[in-house]
Structures are given as structure tokens and as C-alpha cells.
Amino acid sequence: MEHARPRFVKDMREGEKVSVIGLVISKSETGYIVLDDGTGQATVLVPNDEVLGSVRPGELVRVIGSVIGDGEIRSYLVQSMKGLDMELYKEYMRLREKLKRGEGDK
Numbered sequence: 001m002e003h004a005r006p007r008f009v010k011d012m013r014e015g016e017k018v019s020v021i022g023l024v025i026s027k028s029e030t031g032y033i034v035l036d037d038g039t040g041q042a043t044v045l046v047p048n049d050e051v052l053g054s055v056r057p058g059e060l061v062r063v064i065g066s067v068i069g070d071g072e073i074r075s076y077l078v079q080s081m082k083g084l085d086m087e088l089y090k091e092y093m094r095l096r097e098k099l100k101r102g103e104g105d106k
Contacts, residue, residue: 004064006093009040012067020073021062021081021089024055033078035063038090044073051078060084 004019012018022037033055035042044063046052055061055078065075 006096008093009035009037009042009071011039012042012071012073014067014069017064017066018073019062019064021060021084021086024057024059024061026057027052027055035061035073038086040071042071042073044075044078046075046078051075054078060086 002017004017007016007018007020009020009022012020020035020037020042022035022042025034025036025041027033029052031046031049031052033044033046033052035044042063044065045068046055060081062077062079062081063073063075064077064079065073068074
């Protein structure tokens, strides 16, 4: 089984499993939320009405799911990330990418 890869919205590719952290900026009554991680926005299809009812605009969440189109995720999990330092998380993601590219301390 393929693991979900931590991604920024701007780096998502159709067909991959992703883990994206961002702010819920809106939600619909028809089964989706809009998430903004500072690099872009994604429309997230939530798995059921119970999950949709538990999410609030302005809340920081992690979404794990499959990218099904340009900026669209079919979620398996929507998890509150209350208390996460988003700036520290973004720095971690930037350093992670540098290490993957072999840039080290550059």
C-alpha cells in the first residue's frame, strides 16, 4: 500500500496519495470543504456527513486522501491540527524538499 506523501497544494499531482495541512476557508452542505495551505487552495471531498459536520471554517486540519483532479482531493481522513505551529510546519516542509533534492544547507 502506498503511503500518503506530505505535500503543499501547489505540488499535488493527480493520482498520488497526499497529506495536506491547511485552514478550512469554507465548507458546503453538499460534501466538500475548501482548504488553503498558503500555497494554494484545494477542494476536499469529505467521506461522510459526520466528518463534514465536525469541520469548521477557520480550523486547521490535516487531510489524507487521493488527488483526483487539479486541486481536488478525495479524503480518507480529516483530522484537527489545533495547536500546530503552521509556520514551523512550512519550514519543515521546505527543509524536507531541500534534503530530497540534495541541497543540504544551501
